[in-house]
Amino acid sequence: DHFIGGVTVTRNTITTAGHGIRFRDVKYSTIDGNKITYTGSRSGGANYYGVQTIDHCADNAITKNTIAKIKTNGIYVSDNSKAKAVKGNKISSPGKYGIAVDTKSRVTVISGNKVTSPKQHGIYLRKSSVVAKIDGNTIASPKKYGIFIEASTANAISRNKITKPKDAGIFVKPTSKVKSITSNTVTSGRTRGIAFYSGKSKAVISKNVIKKCKGNAIYIDAKTKKYKIVVKSNKIAGKG
Numbered sequence: 001d002h003f004i005g006g007v008t009v010t011r012n013t014i015t016t017a018g019h020g021i022r023f024r025d026v027k028y029s030t031i032d033g034n035k036i037t038y039t040g041s042r043s044g045g046a047n048y049y050g051v052q053t054i055d056h057c058a059d060n061a062i063t064k065n066t067i068a069k070i071k072t073n074g075i076y077v078s079d080n081s082k083a084k085a086v087k088g089n090k091i092s093s094p095g096k097y098g099i100a101v102d103t104k105s106r107v108t109v110i111s112g113n114k115v116t117s118p119k120q121h122g123i124y125l126r127k128s129s130v131v132a133k134i135d136g137n138t139i140a141s142p143k144k145y146g147i148f149i150e151a152s153t154a155n156a157i158s159r160n161k162i163t164k165p166k167d168a169g170i171f172v173k174p175t176s177k178v179k180s181i182t183s184n185t186v187t188s189g190r191t192r193g194i195a196f197y198s199g200k201s202k203a204v205i206s207k208n209v210i211k212k213c214k215g216n217a218i219y220i221d222a223k224t225k226k227y228k229i230v231v232k233s234n235k236i237a238g239k240g
Contacts, residue, residue: 001056003027015039020050020067027058031065038070042095047072050091057081064088071095074158077129078102085109092116101129101152111135122162123144125152125176135159145153145171146186149198154175160184168192170211174199174223181205189213193236199224209235 007029014020017040018096021031050067051074051209053060053129061084067074074091077083077100086107091114098115099122101107110131115122115138122139125131129152136161139146146162146169147154157178162169162185170193172178177200185208186193187207193210199222210217217236222229 001025002057003058003202005029008021009034017041018048020070021052021054022049023053023057023060024055025057026053026060028060029062030061032061032063032112032130033065035066035137040071042069042071047096047178049076050074052076052078053081053083054079055081055238057083059084062086062089065090067091067094069093069095073097073100073101074118076102077105077107080107082103083107085111086113088112090114091118092118094118096120097124098122098142100124101131103127103129105129107131109135111131111137114138115140115142117141117143119143121148122165123147125154126150128152130154130214132156133158137161140164142166145169147171148201149173149176149178151175155179157181159215160207161187162189163187164189166190168195168215169210170194172196172198179203181208183207185209185211186213187211187217191215192219193217195219195221196229197221197223199227202227203229205229205231206233209237211237224239 040212048071050070074094
């Protein structure tokens with residue numbers, strides 16, 4: 001494996017009609033403090049990403065970048081890639097997802113990011129991806145879900161603030177594995193605050209604050225009785 005290692009891409013201002021920064025088979029490297037603005041067409045054609053790591057990238061950190069109006073995903077970790085951290089990034093108006101982890105990729109921690117007005121989800125895990133911790137992120141006005149876990153694993157979802165999602169604030173689909181959903185705040189959701197369908201592990205849903213959601217504040221539909229689900233010490237306010 002003739003990978004590239006020890007790369008630092010930092011403090012660049014990038015105005016682009018394509019990708020912002022793209023790592024392919026790059027390891028032990030850092031993407032930090034860059035400002036990326038997309039100026040191309042937002043319709044049709046190829047997908048373009050603000051920051052993308054692809055094809056077995058490993059042990060990289062994506063931190064403190066500002067990404068605006070990118071065509072597809074703000075940050076995209078995909079195709080068997082691994083990242084140590086996705087931290088402190090600011091992503092506004094991405095054309096699809098704010099932060100996506102896809103196709104057997106792994107991230108140790110997604111934390112302290114701010115995602116505003118994504119066209120679909122704020123943070124999205126799919127296709128057997130794994131994230132140890134999704135913690136302390138702020139997601140505002142997603143056009144679908146704030147945090148969406150699909151056929152993937154997120155061990156802990158904690159201390160995230162999600163406002164005005166057009167669907168559920170936190171949505172865990174069947175065949176996913178989530179051990180804890182704690183101390184999150186979901187406000188003014190169009191449907192549910194937290195929707196939990198997983199049955200692949202025992203889980204605790206606790207200390208969350210759900211306010212002004214039009215559907216169920218917390219909805220559980222586990223597909224098996226094998227694992228215990230504990231719901232405790234949540235604060236729920238609203239007319240529904």
